[in-house]
Amino acid sequence: FKMVLAPPVPVPACSERDPGECCTAGAVNTCKLCAVSSDDTRRRLSSKSTKSPKGSSTSSSDDSGATCGVVCVDDAATGLEPCYNCIVGQPNFYDFIPGALEDVTTDPARLAEIVSDLDGNMEGNFGIVQDLLPLHELSNLRNHADSALENLVAFVDEAEAEKMLEDFRFDISPSELSSLISPESIQNLYSAFKDYAEEFSITQILMRRTDLNGDKHIQYHSDVATAVMHIWLNEDGAEGGNLVYLNKDGATKIETKPGAAALHKNGIVHGITPLNGTRYILVLVADIKDQEDVLASMIA
DSSP, X not given: OXXXXXXXXXXXXXXGSOTTSEEETTSTTOOTTTOOSOTTOEEEOOSSOEEOTTSOEEOEEOTTOOEEOSOOOOHHHHSOOOOGGGBOSTTTTTSEEESOOOOOTTOHXXXXXXXXXXXXXXXXXXXXXXXXXXXXXXXXXXXXXXXXHHHHHTTSOHHHHHHHHHEEEEEOOHHHHHHHSOHHHHHHHHHHHHHHOTTSOEEEEEEEEEEEESOEEEEEEOOSSSEEXXXXXXXXXXXXXXXXXXXXTEEEEOOOOTTOEEEEETTSEEEEOOEEEEEEEEEEEEOOTTSOOTTGGGOO
């Protein structure tokens, strides 16, 4: 296997960027309000005032004169979560962060605001498919993730090992996948993906093992990849970690069932509720149409 690491993203100083672009915390003249939390989180600068997590509307300027219309708060210091349009796609929009996912079930106006802030699509849809993998193959995949993690943490320092033990993501090859699940199951995965997103090729297969204590969630975002399929591998041992989709039908929380999958394209905004326990997922990712499909050669 190979571990997936986000490449360094060179970001010019705010003085060299137009409003609406993003800066990186720690860059020269980065907007003060946005330059909080982790050093590698990309933040969006906006030319318009935006509601803060408390609902107030504010705006400020950095040293370069660029307007920062968003209020990005340091959650460790204030207990507040970053406003949604601070988070910009890569590299860390899929990371678990402290706090609870905002519940907008009874607030359609706030739901629409979040979708708008993230350039999402209220018409976006998702699909759910049940019973794609049998229980013994779920166990095979979980054991594979545990072994990959165990093998890798022995070669990194203590701080990096701690991060991996909490949240570990890695690619697996088609041949590795075929050693863990049957040809019939690979066909099931491929067919389910193509039934939902026929026009796209599957370009990446990865696994994710996350072990948390119920105090972190994944913020609302929309994906960079054109289509994604999540397959839940747990039989037990974890609570929460539910996908929540936002669209014209409201906020829909997806119940995680063993061997079931959720599929979505990149227009739909979604987040993940706090996770308590160890969660395992298999993920199939599609990118642009003309790339090679990594599973096509394995389909009869």
